Amino acid sequence: MHASKWGRLVRGFIGRPRSASSWTPVCLQRPQHTVTCHTSAGSVDPDELRRFQSLAGKWWDDHGEFAALHALNDLRVPFIRDNLMNVHRTRVPGKPLGGIRILDVGCGGGLLTEPLGRLGANVLGIDPVADSIGTAKLHSSIDPDLRNRVRYRACTLEDLSAEREGGGQEEQGLAQFDAVVASEVVEHLADLETFGLCCNHVLKPGGSLFITTINKTKLSYALGIVAAEQLLRIVPSGTHDWEKFISPVELERLLESNGFSVGSVRGMLYNPVSGVWCWTDSTAINYALHAVKVRDDPEAHQAEDRGPRHPLPEGHVEAAHS
Template sequence: MYANKFGRLMLGLFSRKTTAAGRSAFSWTAVCKQRTLWLQRRACLETQPHTVPCHTSARSASQSTVDPDEVRRFQSLAGKWWDERGEFAALHAMNDLRVPFIRDNLLNVHGARHPGKPLGGLRILDVGCGGGLLTEPLGRLGANMLGIDPVGNSIGTAQLHSSTDPDLCDRVCYRACTLEELSAEREGGEEEQGTSQFDAVVASEVVEHLADLETFAFCCNHVLKPGGSLFITTINKTNLSYALGIVVAEQLLRIVPSGTHDWEKFISPVELERLLESNGFSVQSVQGMLYNPASGAWSWTNSTAINYALHAVKVREDPHAEQAEEIGSHPEDHTGVAHS
C-alpha cells in the first residue's frame, strides 16, 4: 500500500516461432493477436450475449502494461530509491517480510542449494525493480538476479548502488527494458532453456501500477520454467485500502507522495488468483500484510483487506497456445461480432 515501486512494461512482442513438444510451431505475435480476439469474444458472451456492438476494453486490447503517467511519476523519484527515510522508506522496511517469504517458498520447492547462499543456482527476474531494493538482498542470498525496469534513471541508480558491493558483481545485473520486450527477445533462437529461463519472477508492489494485467500474467508464464514460482505483493481493492492507502498514507500522513496510487487499479486476491489460473498458474498461498506507520514496520496478518503477498507456481508451458490453435482452426467464430 505504501510502497512505491512498479513495473513499467512496454509491449514489444516480436514475430517469432516457438515449437512446443507435441505441437506445431506458431507465431508468438499471432498468439497475442488471437488472444485479444478471444478476450473480446469472451467479453461479448459474458456481458452482452444478445447485442451487436462489443468493443474490447483498452486494458485487454492494448497488450501493453505501461501507464505513461506512472512512468513520468517514477522518473521524478528515480534518484531517491536508497533514501531509507524518504519516499521509499516503507519499501525498505517491507524487505523484512518479502525477502523471507520469497526465500522460504523457494526452499520448499527447490531445497537448500549452497551453505550460506540458500538461493544459489536459482535465476530470478525482478520485474519493476526500481533502484534494486529487493534485487540486492535476493542476490546476497545467492540467486542470480536480473532486475528490469523501463525507467532508465531508476536502473542507473540500481547499477550504481550495486557496483559498490563486490559480492553482487557476479550475481546481479540490470536492464532498462520491459517484461514484454524480454519475453519476446527470448524466442530469437537462444537455446538456453528456450524462453522459459527463470526459476522465479518477483513483482513486488508492481501490479497496482499496470495498465494491462492480462499481458503481465501472460508474459510471466512465458519467461518462467515449468514449475517456476511467481511472487506478487500488492494492495487489495477494498474500502479500507482506499481509506488507509490513499487518504491516510498519501493525503494525511504523506508517507508516500500524493497520486502514487490509483484505487481503480487495485486488485483483490480472488481476482488475481482467477487471472493467474487462466494464465497457467496455480496459487499456492496468500498472506495478509500490515504496515504500522508509527513504528515503520511490517507484520503478517490473517487479513488481506489491505496488503497481501501471493505465491503461485507455473503449471502449464504455454497456456494460450492450444487456445490460439483452436481459434486459428475456427476463424469464422472469432472474426466477427456476436449478433442476436
C-alpha cells in the first residue's frame, strides 16, 4: 500500500516516462536566417522506442501508468484554453477554441489532443512512436465530434519544420499553427535550443507556446531520480536525466533568445491520495508556462543579451492570463 501511494506520488511529480521523442535535433542554417530543423540519424534511443511501443496500448487506462497525465488535464486544458481565448477574440458558440490551429508535440495516445479538439480547435498530434499514434487514431475515431478536428501523424517537430521550409502545400498548411503544445516533453529533449527554434518556425506571428515540465531542483531530483528509480524502483533506472530538467528562469531565457516572450509561469502539485492536481505558489517541482512568438527571426538576435528581461526567481509565480 505504501509503495503504491509512493508510486502515484512520484509519477505525479515526474510526469510521463522518458519519451522516445527525446531526439537529438540538428539545426541547419540557411540564408536570410531561415532555419530548417532535421532529426539526426539514430537520434531516437531504441530502448525508449521499445518502452513506449510496449505502453502504446495503455494510454487510455486512466488507472494505469498514465493516470497522472489523465488527471493533469484538469489544469493544462483550462490553462491553454483561457490563454488562447485572450489572444483570439473570435467566438464560436459552444466551441471556445473554434478556428484555432494547434500542434500537440509528443502527443502519445492523444490524452491532451482530444479535449482540445472538443473545445473546437483543429489539432494535429505528432509523436515519433507509430504505435502510440495508432492508438490515438483508433481512440479518436469513435467520437464523431473529433473526426474533422483531430488528426495524427507519426513524425517529429523537425519533420514539420522541414516540410514548411520545403514549400508546397505545407507552406500554408500543416506547418502554420496558432499554438504549439509540449506537455511533459521538454525534460526528455537533448537539444532545447533547436526545440525553441523549430517552435518559432512552425508558429504564426503572435502564436502561443504552452509547456508543462519539471523544474531542476533538489526536490525534483530526490523524488524523480532517487526515490522513483533508485529506492522504490517504480520507474526503470535511467528513465529521467536530471541534467535535462530545466528551471523556469532558464526556460524563459532560452525561449526569449528564440523569439518568444514569456507571459505566465504557474506551479503545479499532484496529490497522490486524491489523484488530483492543483495550482500552487511554488514551481519547485512541476510548472506550466505560456509564451508568445514575437519575432520571426530569432537567429538574428541571438548575439544580443540572452538573459530574460524580467528574470523569475525560483519558486516565483506570475499571474496567469485570465
